[in-house]
Amino acid sequence: MKPKPKPQAEFGVPQNYFKASSLNALANSGRAKYRQLAPTLKAIEEQYGVPASIVVAIWGRETGFGEAALPHDAVTAIATQAFMGRRPDEFRPQLIGALKIIELGHATRKMMKSSWAGAMGHTQFLPGDFEDYAVDFDGDGRRDIWRSVPDALASAGNSLRSQGWDGKQPWAYEVTLPKNFDCTRQGPDQALPIKEWIDLGVQRVKGRPFPKDRLGDWTFLVLPAGMKGPAFLATTNFSVLKLYNNSDVYAIFVGHVADMIAYDTPVDFVGTWHPVERFTRGRILEFQKVLVSQGHDVGKVDGLVGFKTRQTIGKEEKARGLPLTCYPSHALINQVLK
Known part of the structure; x- marks a missing residue:
């Protein structure tokens, strides 16, 4: 066994x-x-x-x-x-x-x-x-x-x-997204320079400006809970942290605690971590297999909700007229598995 x-x-x-x-x-x-x-x-x-x-x-x-x-x-x-x-x-x-x-x-x-x-x-x-x-x-x-x-x-x-840490960049920036933003734009495969995210209406939280000398840096959007949690523009260093432990929330946790230590003060997330629906890993694995059979790219078929799976969820939500969240829901999974 x-x-x-x-x-x-x-x-x-x-x-x-x-x-x-x-x-x-x-x-x-x-x-x-x-x-x-x-x-x-x-x-x-x-x-x-x-x-x-x-x-x-x-x-x-x-x-x-x-x-x-x-x-x-x-x-x-x-x-x-x-x-x-x-x-x-x-x-x-x-x-x-x-x-x-x-x-x-x-x-x-x-x-x-x-x-x-x-x-x-x-x-x-x-x-x-x-x-x-x-x-x-x-x-x-x-x-x-x-x-x-x-x-x-x-x-x-x-x-x-x-493994590539860039001492000139932070690990990520917490950001706010404009209303009705398309959450399928998340993930390393859709990276853009910071200045282009700004053109799309993405803003740094608390009205902080992005550093002027970093506007050309390529960053990608990370939505670990889809639209039900905070949003981040991730730098190369975020990807390096994931080489230590291949998890979005791990990289965010380490980066966030590091900021709390460095600034010697509580550093709160501006975005709220909302409750999400729970699923077993086996259920997500079954869901991924069906999506792959329908021609979707969900990344690794492993029962985990990585960025490719979240992208695909958003695409399916749009196609089925469901609220756009880019995170698993019983409503979507039940429809797909039928």
Whole structure:
């Protein structure tokens, strides 16, 4: 019997992911860590060009600043995914990487405690991440993401920088959309320069102007809850954050908490996270399969509501005369599955 994957909050109801109590608690702890580790974080930021607040926010989200229990043996967890999980081809190289970490003396197997999927250390690296991005920042001759906070945080900074972080851009801008805006225009495949979004009526929240020297930057619209939540114009850095965890809400959460840490003040979303209808992953998977059979491109058929699926939902809502939301509803899914 295949192991049942643990549900991930990143793929649940968006509203539940952004509880104010969780955001404030993480930001408050993050500010304390920021002050405590200021010299180290400043050095990491200078070397890798990634804001220290982003690195601290990732640390907080991944392991609660190293306090989260990591109860699994990494080798066992990865081996289980490699031979019995949903993505065996992705995890088999990770298993080899885990064994190499032990063979080369970077860590003992006892040290290699992990999440259910084999992610290790303060900032949750898989073995492949360790091989590619782990660094010895404290100068003790070891790349130790398990016991050395400087090594772990610098490794996260190196990971982001190596995968394309642009130090001249923010992670995203929260925006407001004009009335009756077509939400199918979301996603990286429909990126435009900021100045062209402005021409379409997209505005930065609270009347803030976009930086004049960034109006030529290509950005794309992110609507993680369709028209039932805040809207964002995402930069290259948003896509880099998704390489750390391939989820829109994860990237927004990390970026938002980083802003709260950096500005040392509560930073509220202007848009409201409205309640949305709930579905099992299996139901969305069935829905995606039918849409694909009808010629739609929903991206990966995986039971998750990614931007391509949200685009397609909007197209189907328009075709069927339903309110345009670009987010799943029982009314739409029932019609499609009939």
